[in-house]
Amino acid sequence: MKKFFVFLALMSTYLYSQEISSNPTRPSAADNAYITEYGYTEIELGWFAQEDYWSVPALLKITPIKKVELGFIMSGIVNHSEFFGNSETSVGDFGVQLKGQLLNVPEMAIALVGRADFLPESITRGTIYSAFSFPRNNFQVDATLGGFFGINADALDTGFLWAVALGSNFENPFNFYVEVFGENVKDYTPLTFDAGISYKITPTFVIDAAYYSGLNDHAIDWQFHVGFTTTLFKILGR
Numbered sequence: 001m002k003k004f005f006v007f008l009a010l011m012s013t014y015l016y017s018q019e020i021s022s023n024p025t026r027p028s029a030a031d032n033a034y035i036t037e038y039g040y041t042e043i044e045l046g047w048f049a050q051e052d053y054w055s056v057p058a059l060l061k062i063t064p065i066k067k068v069e070l071g072f073i074m075s076g077i078v079n080h081s082e083f084f085g086n087s088e089t090s091v092g093d094f095g096v097q098l099k100g101q102l103l104n105v106p107e108m109a110i111a112l113v114g115r116a117d118f119l120p121e122s123i124t125r126g127t128i129y130s131a132f133s134f135p136r137n138n139f140q141v142d143a144t145l146g147g148f149f150g151i152n153a154d155a156l157d158t159g160f161l162w163a164v165a166l167g168s169n170f171e172n173p174f175n176f177y178v179e180v181f182g183e184n185v186k187d188y189t190p191l192t193f194d195a196g197i198s199y200k201i202t203p204t205f206v207i208d209a210a211y212y213s214g215l216n217d218h219a220i221d222w223q224f225h226v227g228f229t230t231t232l233f234k235i236l237g238r
Contacts, residue, residue, distance in 0.1 A: 021203040024229035026059070027196050027210040029181040030142040030163035033109035033133040035069040035101050036061045039236035046208075046227020048076075050220055055079040055092060064236060071097040073117070094118050099131075109133045116151065124151040129161065140169045144181075159185025173200035180215075190219035204231040 023034045026044045036042040044059040055076030063069045076092025097115035115127040129146020144163040150156030160183065167177030175198050182191040196210030205228065212223035 020231055022206055022229050022231045024198065024206050024208065026227060026229060027208050027225035028142070028163070028165045028167075028177055028179050028194070029192070030144045030165040030179060031099075031111070031113060031129070031131040032140075032142045033101065033111040033131045034104070035067070035099055035111070036063045037231065038063050038066050040234050041232040042229065043232055044227065044229045046225055048223065048225050050223045052083055053079075053081045057092070062235065067101045069099040069101075071099065071115075073097060073115070075117070093120070107134070109135075113146070122152065123156065125149070125156055126151045127161075135169055138169055140167050141165070142167070148183075148185075157185045159183055159188075174198075182219075188218055189216070191215040192219045194223075196225070206230070 020037050020040065022042055023032070023036055024044065025031050026046060040063060042061045044061070046057055048055050048057055056078045058074045058077050060072045061069055062071075073095035074092050075095070076090075078089060079092045080087070080089045082088075095115060095117035097113055099111055099113045101109065101111045103110040109132070111131045113127075113129050113131060117125045117127070119125055125148055127146060127148040129144050132141075132143045134141040142163075142165045144161070146162075147158065147160040148156070149158040161181070162183070163179060163181030165177050165179035165181075168175045176196065178193070178195045180191070180193050182189065192212055192214055194210050194212040196208060198206050198208040200206050207226075207228045209226045210224070212220070212225070214221050
């Protein structure tokens with residue numbers, strides 16, 4: 001593990017000399033409308049915890065085509081739960097997503113994302129959402145709106161999801177955000193507030209932490225996230 005972080009530090013220093021910046025989409029629920037630098041790979045890795053449960057979620061992103069990002073998702077490289085005195089450790093669910101950037105001008109950016117999560121018992125959950133980003137001098141608003149459904153018939157209920165995040169946009173390495181997000185499916189309508197911080201060790205290596213608090217009875221009482229985003233290596237020429 002120590003060698004892994006040394007490798008990331010050396011890679012981050014090299015990429016910094018190439019004037020490349022990473023694009024963290026964690027730990028907020030809202031996605032932003034930006035994508036990984038064209039021709040590069042990027043990974044988001046973290047540790048997530050709530051009562052009686054923790055996991056190590058991961059997202060590997062690749063931009064093989066300009067304006068189009070391909071993502072490979074693990075809900076947990078490792079998932080660990082403890083219920084009623086029983087402990088269980090397992091591998092999480094795999095998923096893929098495709099993110100296309102439709103607009104990117106100084107005042108705003110828009111992206112469309114399609115995602116498939118392969119759940120247990122051969123169930124596949126599909127998600128389609130739009131992401132909007134509105135950068136300003138010292139802050140940025142990110143908004144996500146979309147829906148989810150069962151791809152194999154009647155496997156899952158159809159519902160919609162939304163998230164709105166307000167974050168700082170300072171020149172210095174330290175930034176923060178606050179956010180409200182929720183979803184609606186039948187009589188299940190969780191509503192959650194979260195707040196987080198991030199720190200750019202270099203433009204291509206960003207660490208973060210966030211705390212989530214449920215705002216109604218349907219939402220999980222508390223969650224904690226900590227992790228990082230880093231650009232890895234170049235796979236295509238410019």
